[in-house]
Amino acid sequence: MIDFTTAKPLKEAVDSLGKRSPLGLALSSKEIEGLPVELRQRSIFAARVESERILAEVKRRIMQRVKLERDKVEAGGRVMERGRFIQEMQGLLEEMGYRPDPGKEGSLQDLSSAGRLGLIWQMQLDMAHGHAKWKTAMNPDILEAFPAQELVRDFARVERRDWPQIWKDNGGVFYGEPGPDYPGAPGRMIALMTDPIWAKISRFGVPWPPFDWGSGMGLRKVRRRDAEKLGLLDPEDVMIPAESPTKPNREWTVAETDRGEAWQALMDKPFNDGMQASAAGLEPAQIQRTLDAFPDQVTHDPQANVFLWSALARREREEERERARFAAEEDGKEEDDA
Amino acid sequence: MISVAVTISPDLKIVGVAIQGVVNNRAGLNAVLAERLALELQDHFRAKNAEPNKRGWSKTGFWAQLARVTEVESVTAAGATVTVADHRFAIHLYGGTIKPTGERKFLSISLVEEARGLNPSSYEHKTGRELFTIGHVKLLFEKRDNGGTSSLTEATEGRRKGGSSIPLAARQQLRPVYALAREANVKADPTAMPEPAVLEAALSEEASDFLEREFRKGTNPS
Numbered sequence: 001m002i003d004f005t006t007a008k009p010l011k012e013a014v015d016s017l018g019k020r021s022p023l024g025l026a027l028s029s030k031e032i033e034g035l036p037v038e039l040r041q042r043s044i045f046a047a048r049v050e051s052e053r054i055l056a057e058v059k060r061r062i063m064q065r066v067k068l069e070r071d072k073v074e075a076g077g078r079v080m081e082r083g084r085f086i087q088e089m090q091g092l093l094e095e096m097g098y099r100p101d102p103g104k105e106g107s108l109q110d111l112s113s114a115g116r117l118g119l120i121w122q123m124q125l126d127m128a129h130g131h132a133k134w135k136t137a138m139n140p141d142i143l144e145a146f147p148a149q150e151l152v153r154d155f156a157r158v159e160r161r162d163w164p165q166i167w168k169d170n171g172g173v174f175y176g177e178p179g180p181d182y183p184g185a186p187g188r189m190i191a192l193m194t195d196p197i198w199a200k201i202s203r204f205g206v207p208w209p210p211f212d213w214g215s216g217m218g219l220r221k222v223r224r225r226d227a228e229k230l231g232l233l234d235p236e237d238v239m240i241p242a243e244s245p246t247k248p249n250r251e252w253t254v255a256e257t258d259r260g261e262a263w264q265a266l267m268d269k270p271f272n273d274g275m276q277a278s279a280a281g282l283e284p285a286q287i288q289r290t291l292d293a294f295p296d297q298v299t300h301d302p303q304a305n306v307f308l309w310s311a312l313a314r315r316e317r318e319e320e321r322e323r324a325r326f327a328a329e330e331d332g333k334e335e336d337d338a
Numbered sequence: 339m340i341s342v343a344v345t346i347s348p349d350l351k352i353v354g355v356a357i358q359g360v361v362n363n364r365a366g367l368n369a370v371l372a373e374r375l376a377l378e379l380q381d382h383f384r385a386k387n388a389e390p391n392k393r394g395w396s397k398t399g400f401w402a403q404l405a406r407v408t409e410v411e412s413v414t415a416a417g418a419t420v421t422v423a424d425h426r427f428a429i430h431l432y433g434g435t436i437k438p439t440g441e442r443k444f445l446s447i448s449l450v451e452e453a454r455g456l457n458p459s460s461y462e463h464k465t466g467r468e469l470f471t472i473g474h475v476k477l478l479f480e481k482r483d484n485g486g487t488s489s490l491t492e493a494t495e496g497r498r499k500g501g502s503s504i505p506l507a508a509r510q511q512l513r514p515v516y517a518l519a520r521e522a523n524v525k526a527d528p529t530a531m532p533e534p535a536v537l538e539a540a541l542s543e544e545a546s547d548f549l550e551r552e553f554r555k556g557t558n559p560s
Contacts, residue, residue: 001417002353002372002541006428008411008421068425076440079425087457106464114456114464129407129423136410141366142373145548154384154406155399209406216399218406220384221377225547235554 009068012132017066017124020044022055029213036307037205039298046120049111057092061085062124086117123210130208137193137221138241147239148222148232151189151201153181154209155216163201163217164189170200175230190222192232194242207242342545344371346534353541362557364415367548372410372418374544375537379422380405382532395451400426433526444518446478449494453515461515469515478516 022044025032029047032040044059064080071078078084093112100110108116137143151163164185167174174187182189191197198207209218228235287300299308340359347354353375361367387401404427411421429436438445448454453461458469458478469478477494494517 001355002368002375003417003419004351004353004375005411005419005421006424006431008419008423010407010409010411010421010423013407013423066423068423071440076442078439081426082455083457083460086460090460090463112463114460118455126406129409133406133409136373139369139410139413141363141369142410144366144551145370145544146373146377152384154387154402156397218402220380221373223374223377223544223547224551 007068009066010129010132012135013066013128014063016131016135017044017059017063017128020059022052022059024050024052024055026050033203037199039307040204041206044124046111048109051096054089054093054096054111057089058120058124061088062121062128065125066128082118082121085121086114089117090114119214123213126210127204127208130210131206133219134206134208140239140241143193143239143241145224146193146221147224148190148192148227148230149198149219150179150222151217152179152220153216154218157214157216161212161215166201167197170197172197172201175232190227190230190232192227192239193221194239340549342367342542342549344538344541344545346537346541348534350531350534350537353537355541355545361549361552363552365413366552367545368415368418369410369413370544370548371541372413372420374541376408376410376420378532378537378540379408379420383408386529393451395454398455427530429524430527431530433524436522436524437520444476444520445522446516447519447522449477449514449517458516471518472512476518477514478518479512480515481511482513483511 020041020043025045026048027035032045032047044055046055046058049055061080062085065085068079090112098112100107100112104110106113106115108119110116137146137149151167153160164174164182167189168186172189172191174185175190176188178185179188199205201211202208203212204210209215211217222230222232227233233239291298291300300306301308340357340361342358342361343356345354345356346352353371355367355371357367383401383405387397387399387405391397404422404424407421407423409421409423411419411423428434436445446458448456452465456464461467462469465480467480469480471478494514
């Protein structure tokens with residue numbers, strides 16, 4: 001029996017957002033793009049927002065929405081929605097004495113503007129749900145039946161990026177007649193779910209939408225029968241799930257038993273501890289900037305040239321600070337006693 | 339020979355899957371059927387999103403947003419659940435009455451496109467224009483040098499008739515931005531979900547394709 005509901009959150013979306021840590025960054029959106037994708041994937045941030053309290057408040061509200069939770073009855077039982085999010089964040093920012101830079105009031109550089117807060121709301125929600133859908137798509141049976149997907153326009157935009165060109169520039173192949181979104185394109189933008197193209201076209205390096213700041217593009221799954229007709233794969237090909245969002249599969253024909261194990265490993269994978277991200281190709285200054293941006297969570301191993309992400313290291317540092325604070329307070333007490 | 343029959347309850351809440359024979363990978367079948375149901379719903383929501391806005395305003399992409407949060411929620415050998423993980427959908431599907439929550443006495447219903455998706459205080463923050471009420475007229479106004487209204491009935495899409503207590507000269511420098519209401523009744527949208535026959539056909543096709551693949555792989559010999 002298949003049930004349909006409007007009351008259950010997507011568990012994977014809750015997990016995806018829940019495991020992200022608020023990280024205050026002085027970096028611009030362009031500089032953030034230069035950070036390793038693994039780091040960005042595990043943090044909640046906004047360009048030039050250094051206050052982790054603000055980010056924690058953003059996360060709390062978006063989490064409430066993703067979980068479909070209501071306030072307690074005595075607090076009114078309200079749900080979280082975009083308008084309320086904007087109103088509450090504006091109130092909080094005012095309380096904290098936030099002032100936009102002169103000349104930036106009301107623009108996207110103004111954190112308290114409805115436009116900027118609305119963008120943060122939509123991007124974070126879409127990121128969480130996009131990640132959830134990607135994980136569901138990696139279920140071996142679903143991947144077998146829906147092995148491909150098409151890049152389609154979900155939301156109208158006044159200024160549209162040239163996605164067929166981006167697709168082409170990243171080695172994407174066009175199939176069939178062009179779709180209604182881009183009638184002038186050489187065909188439809190379709191690829192296997194596990195194809196590297198999805199992460200390549202993303203400004204954020206992950207294979208799910210949003211693919212760029214404020215982008216209206218989304219994904220539509222393509223059925224096996226249609227994917228075979230288009231020539232994306234043969235009937236005897238077996239799809240295997242990607243190991244991780246940043247490691248898509250180039251080979252998809254493997255023994256049947258490996259598929260379930262690979263998927264299980266993906267689902268069980270701890271999010272933060274022990275994670276590594278390659279620093280290959282980064283200039284020393286960029287490596288230093290990354291370390292400065294994540295002072296408590298990231299170290300750099302120069303021999304292997306990888307960043308190491310450690311929740312444990314962060315906890316240890318926090319405990320060390322706590323001990324130092326406690327010791328300082330005790331010293332103060334002793335002086336008072338004396 | 340194995341056969342699968344798919345039936346959908348009239349309220350579209352339950353998809354019954356009757357199987358004659360033994361399907362070894364029952365969880366797999368449920369996963370695939372649930373994903374197809376999710377895909378059909380997503381396509382339906384996308385098609386609804388392409389319809390023009392009833393008030394002639396630019397589109398918010400509400401139905402496209404629903405498509406983004408429609409997905410398989412859980413799968414077991416006993417069944418699967420598909421969710422539209424957005425609390426706003428239920429009111430469109432089933433209809434109902436919306437009332438203000440917490441300490442709020444009124445709902446604020448936007449009457450101008452600029453105010454859509456914003457609470458009154460955020461609207462004031464965005465525009466720098468103060469909102470106010472006049473007497474007992476349940477509207478939030480802003481002052482305009484031009485672009486005011488001579489007809490409150492027209493400006494509120496019939497929500498407020500009269501308003502004769504406000505002199506015409508004053509009305510022409512006012513614009514109602516929000517209507518205040520103690521509750522709002524929303525009718526169920528009969529097209530919120532696809533036709534059951536469309537879903538039945540799609541899911542039957544998916545079940546058939548699934549069995550064909552299982553036979554080909556030899557995991558479910560007939």
